[in-house]
Amino acid sequence: MEILVPFATDAPKTRLSPILSAAERQVFARAMLRDVVDAIRAAGHEPRVLATGSLSIDASVTVDERPLDAAVNDALEGHFTEGETAPVDEAVAIVMADLALATPPALERLFTADGDVVFAPGRGGGTNAFVSRHPDFRVDYHGTSYLDHRDIAASIGANVDVVDSFRLATDVDEPTDLVEVLCHGAGRSRSVLEEAGFELETADGRVTVTRPDRVSEAGPDERDQSG
Ligand SMILES: Nc1nc2c(ncn2[C@@H]2O[C@H](COP(=O)(O)OP(=O)(O)OP(=O)(O)O)[C@@H](O)[C@H]2O)c(=O)[nH]1
Ligand SMILES: C[C@H](OP(=O)(O)O)C(=O)O
Numbered sequence: 001m002e003i004l005v006p007f008a009t010d011a012p013k014t015r016l017s018p019i020l021s022a023a024e025r026q027v028f029a030r031a032m033l034r035d036v037v038d039a040i041r042a043a044g045h046e047p048r049v050l051a052t053g054s055l056s057i058d059a060s061v062t063v064d065e066r067p068l069d070a071a072v073n074d075a076l077e078g079h080f081t082e083g084e085t086a087p088v089d090e091a092v093a094i095v096m097a098d099l100a101l102a103t104p105p106a107l108e109r110l111f112t113a114d115g116d117v118v119f120a121p122g123r124g125g126g127t128n129a130f131v132s133r134h135p136d137f138r139v140d141y142h143g144t145s146y147l148d149h150r151d152i153a154a155s156i157g158a159n160v161d162v163v164d165s166f167r168l169a170t171d172v173d174e175p176t177d178l179v180e181v182l183c184h185g186a187g188r189s190r191s192v193l194e195e196a197g198f199e200l201e202t203a204d205g206r207v208t209v210t211r212p213d214r215v216s217e218a219g220p221d222e223r224d225q226s227g
Contacts, residue, residue, distance in 0.1 A: 094130055
């Protein structure tokens, strides 16, 4: 199975800017990417990173500067048209790079599920990962992409399966998502947060993350600029 991991190299994870500086977001995004690559490998597959720019990582990297949909759709099309001899039933998977909780067993469930298109939906309406065995399936990310992708699958007559997985549904987009990494994560993503001083905080029965040694009026980016 061909497995692609899209990755935005410049200014990744902007929604984490309230709690991570630009430089920290670069480090954290790369840590998540490496955890995802490792989990895919441990599930028995060799992924290829589909990046917007050059990237130093121990994995195959294809650079495509175009926006996400264009880059992924070109890869999907190429997968099914590449060479007359390519087996028509060979699957291709797209796994997002911000699935910090992804484990080999969770990925294996996705990779082995039946269906022309198999989705691992993300919390909040996104499409965190999918497998396609249908040559005409194309993506339309952002917004409620999971619902849009189901519509696209229906429009081409593809049968759909869905993998219900907490680990694959948890993409790390917002500051509150760091709670999940500290609660359930392992590997580099969690280590980066711990080394940056993040801790879980429980107040009034709610769990958030806090960074006791960095409490400041200024946001992370402002702190960076002030040195
Ligand atoms: N190849 C490629 N990957 C992208 C692009 N935009 C986002 N990604 C990747 O797609 C996945 C999901 O994207 P988002 O959750 O929006 O991540 P992001 O763009 O880093 O985060 P925000 O800036 O907060 O939206 C992540 O693995 C990103 O690295 C793009 O234009 N090209
Ligand atoms: C790419 C996008 O990611 P999200 O913004 O939902 O994290 C999506 O899954 O459609």
